Amino acid sequence: MTAIEISNAVKRYPDFTLGPISMSVAQGEFFGIFGPPSTGKTSILKLILGLLQPEEGTVTLSGKDGAALDVAERDISMVFQNLALFPHMTGRENIIFPLKERGASEKEIEERLDFVSEVLHVSHILHKNPAQMSGGERQRIALGRAFAAESRAMLLDEPIAALDARLREEMRVELKRLQRENNQTFVYVSHDEEEVMAISDRVAVIIDGKIAQIGTPDEVYSTPNSVAVAGVIGSPPMNFFKGTYSASGVHFNTSSLPTVPITGATRKGGDGTLGVRPEDIWLGESEGNPSIDVNVSSVEPLGSYTIINAYLGDQIVKIRAPGQVTLKENAVQRVSFDLRHLHFFDDVGERV
Template sequence: MNAITIRGVVKNYPNFTLGPIDLAVQRGELFGILGPPSAGKTSILKLILGLVKPDSGQVLVGGVDAGEMEVAERQISMVFQNLALFPHMSGRENITFALSERGLSKKEIGRRLDAVSDVLHVGHILHKNPAQMSGGERQRIALGRALAPDNRAILLDEPIAALDARLREEMRVELKRLQRTKNQTFVYVSHDEEEVMAIADRVAVIIDGRVAQVGAPDDVYNRPNTISVATLVGSPPMNLFHGWFSDDGRHFECGKMVVGVPAGSDVPAGAKGILGVRPEDIHRATNGSGQEIGVSSIEPLGGYTIVNALLGDQLIKIRVTGQLESPDDYTRSVVFDARRLHLFDSEGDRLGTK
């Protein structure tokens, strides 16, 4: 049975309509929701939690229709983007507040506090108020408050967005470890694709209030089903070429560029189409027979370098392992990895195989 199921949910706002949304989150899964700002990600969490009621459709929690459930009855915790800790309470009081409100015994509250403290390594800061804590410490206390009630699921709304880059990386690892240790159901929302793709078991891509694609991170990255998903997932984004499929369906043509279409591809021969290739799938041509480019600049980023180049009159980005000293260090001819080309029709939908 799924921990959370959303069936045909629609929520109308004055200038925005969310849905229809269909999603299923499995028990013990770290489910990511990815999308640009204002795509409707936080609204989905509020629908799950019960803070917002759908105009149509159903939200099921543990297989039961949650339409008439109060927020507390759903037994779901949420970590908000601003963490929302009580500033006048210590870390210990923040974590145990919900347990006290439920009327648990002091012994049970102590047991749960000890268990959460061990997992999150916060025993040494339980006496502090939030103002005395670092960003990472406040994050752990907020997670502790969500974990202590032992609820069905925990919803996380961009919980580490306000932290610096190094601390975000550390917290990503910590969240994954925590979720695995507790075998807890997490629903993790972020607009940062690297963040979601790094930790999620499955990802739902939300664009303009709709579910654009759901799948494992590798599937979403390697087989995006629309142009919108292809450009949202991946950094730098996928290079896109607008052109035509040849009459025999064996080549894609864009200006002077001619690229062979992978065997078995089901393309509309003689029709407009779009070819996509990721920056890491463009390589140096070894025999000089590739596509001619003009390198305009490079971006050294430590372990890899981004090469900005012109192919015809189109700017493309190429990801190269290692470092380059100057634009002159890169080749003037490139080839595309034929095994990793992405083909779309003129409407931006992925083309499959025969």
């Protein structure tokens, strides 16, 4: 069953146009929306919630036309980036506020409060005001308020962006657990690629106000449909090399790169761009894979892996090697490309 469907929705601002946006979210799905800052991610949530109305297109909620529903009738909860807790209320009062607003009985309020307190581990802070809480505690209270409402869907607008790295990791796991246990529909917005890819069932990549690709995290990462998507998914980002392609393979605009064979191309040939992810460039030669020499610029040891910045002519190349790697700056290093994981895009940036 489809919980949320947006069809060709357009919202215009003085200096920015969102859309046309088309996407559907299944009941019980954890749906992620990822993209750089200021690309329209929050506006999509506002269209779903009813705080914005599309100038074109439609928003449908569980089969009902959103245009006929006001915000209260949509039965959707939202957790804002700034959390938006009532500062004069305790944690308990913040959590039960939506229940009181809809006239729930005292028994129902206490049952929901007990449930939320248990799953979010907030019983010990229910007596505090937000000013007395840590960032993580305020986050849990905000989530508790949304969960207490038992809405048909929950919208989360970068809710853990302000937390430190360790706490963000913990909250990611907690969010996924809560969503699964309650079989609730989540739409989760973030500009943190790792965060949204780690917990989403499917991801919509939005760039410049338009959805560039929708797919599972693996589909978006392994088969990006454009240079634009390939450039924003992955850390470090994909390496790109300009060239041309024909039946014999990819020929590059620099003599430093050998011809690279390609298979499965959907077009006969033309100008384009080869994409190679940093982890698909290996140190040393590899039998059956093309290899080249690069000049090491710098090395970044990051524990379980090492980032190597190197030059191929005047172009910087990012290499992600497993483990700890010791290389001297300005050294010449032989590297090879993994032919199984190359990406080629045509002259307009679409996947070939």
